[in-house]
Amino acid sequence: MAPKPLSVWHPFTQEALDPQPVPIERGEGVYLYTRDGRKLIDAISSWWVNIHGHAHPQIADAIAEQARKLEHVIFAGFTHDAAEELAWRLRRVLPQPLEHIFFSDDGSTAVEVALKMALQFWRNCGKSGKTRFVALEHAYHGDTAGAMSVGADSDFVAAFQELRFPVYRVPSAYCFRCPVGKERATCDIDCIGPLTRLLEERHEEIAAVIVEPLLQGAGGMIVHPVEFLQRVRELCTQYDVLLIADEVLTGFGRCGKMFACELAGIVPDIMCLSKGLTGGFLPLAATVCTPAVYETFRSTDRSRTFFHGHSYTANPLGCAAAIASLKIFDSEPVFERIAAIEKTHRQEMQSLAKHPAVADVRTIGTVMAVELRADDPGYFSELRPALYDFYLNKGVLLRPLGNVVYILPPYVITGEQLHYVYDVIAESLDRVPRIAAARASQ
Numbered sequence: 001m002a003p004k005p006l007s008v009w010h011p012f013t014q015e016a017l018d019p020q021p022v023p024i025e026r027g028e029g030v031y032l033y034t035r036d037g038r039k040l041i042d043a044i045s046s047w048w049v050n051i052h053g054h055a056h057p058q059i060a061d062a063i064a065e066q067a068r069k070l071e072h073v074i075f076a077g078f079t080h081d082a083a084e085e086l087a088w089r090l091r092r093v094l095p096q097p098l099e100h101i102f103f104s105d106d107g108s109t110a111v112e113v114a115l116k117m118a119l120q121f122w123r124n125c126g127k128s129g130k131t132r133f134v135a136l137e138h139a140y141h142g143d144t145a146g147a148m149s150v151g152a153d154s155d156f157v158a159a160f161q162e163l164r165f166p167v168y169r170v171p172s173a174y175c176f177r178c179p180v181g182k183e184r185a186t187c188d189i190d191c192i193g194p195l196t197r198l199l200e201e202r203h204e205e206i207a208a209v210i211v212e213p214l215l216q217g218a219g220g221m222i223v224h225p226v227e228f229l230q231r232v233r234e235l236c237t238q239y240d241v242l243l244i245a246d247e248v249l250t251g252f253g254r255c256g257k258m259f260a261c262e263l264a265g266i267v268p269d270i271m272c273l274s275k276g277l278t279g280g281f282l283p284l285a286a287t288v289c290t291p292a293v294y295e296t297f298r299s300t301d302r303s304r305t306f307f308h309g310h311s312y313t314a315n316p317l318g319c320a321a322a323i324a325s326l327k328i329f330d331s332e333p334v335f336e337r338i339a340a341i342e343k344t345h346r347q348e349m350q351s352l353a354k355h356p357a358v359a360d361v362r363t364i365g366t367v368m369a370v371e372l373r374a375d376d377p378g379y380f381s382e383l384r385p386a387l388y389d390f391y392l393n394k395g396v397l398l399r400p401l402g403n404v405v406y407i408l409p410p411y412v413i414t415g416e417q418l419h420y421v422y423d424v425i426a427e428s429l430d431r432v433p434r435i436a437a438a439r440a441s442q
């Protein structure tokens, strides 16, 4: 029998098929506590946002203190201490020369801002013919119209085709399913070829290339070689095209350094930040850019104004949470925790890789993904619901992307808790019937 309709409509949820949502009463550290008295390890950081653990007292206190002082103020014509301190703190950790910080609300709005900023930048430069964007296959940049346009074609955007503007699409460095049929050990990042040719031929009409640096998240936790990102940067410079790095997922330590771009030693022209920005407490985003981009907007000519903003731009509570989260990077051994997770991933994934149900394993920083053999690979693989239920019953929140199971924990997860998550995944490979059936048919 189909579950009873709810008046609260949940995201990415087919309420006629999916189980009722699990009521959560509180969170602490890596755990979520359910209303019926169970506890779950949040091994996906609640949609990749949480970094220092749930209900971290320092962030909770900072929000409460800010709320008693100033909960919100219009950010056009006004400013406040929390936004200024956050901008200062972000500049200290951002790769230079990313200096100018435009706040918005979430990952999707950070991307919309970046796209609009890139378009207007070229107009401000007197090159209004540069209007097209280049994006990667398997990309995901959010659910608003512009973000969906640069996101890959998929079942998720099929119903909204009319809202999406056309973009040039080029292969991503998905080494396990190499788009040009090479092996990573011997290739010369040959998958960069189509981007090279596209920029060579069409750079005069291209405003920007947008990438998720080194890790494509929703597309299947696809890890790119650093050389791919380096080549994208070189090409953008060579052909006078902006590079937008969407670090909404990868920022704030997720890939092992504060920002994924640092691992490749590159600096984009525009960077999008959200998710971990507030430690996972409140929605807030920032689109940051270099002076070369910013200075084209600063003018006595009002038509160069960046006409974009949201009611809650630079919300003081979000800024206070983000300041507290950045302070935790200084006061707690955050990068030691990240390094410990990386080490465990590298050790544990070796034994998962040997399992016959496993097609590929990959890791970067605190993220580890296992791509399973499936008769129906992709997001709608029937493996997904079976695995999801199995994990929840074992007390672990893991939300496979179809046949890709991944771990993306808050950095405070202990070795013991992480080993338990691995044990549960290993058990699922033997116990979930559809995996066994898919294996039998190999």
Ligand SMILES: Cc1ncc(COP(=O)(O)O)c(C=O)c1O
Pocket (backbone or CB within 6 Å): 106, 107, 108, 109, 111, 140, 141, 142, 143, 212, 217, 218, 246, 247, 248, 249, 250, 274, 275
């Ligand atoms: C790389 C990337 N960009 C943008 C977004 C959109 O962020 P939000 O869901 O906060 O709008 C996401 C969300 O998963 C993401 O992974």
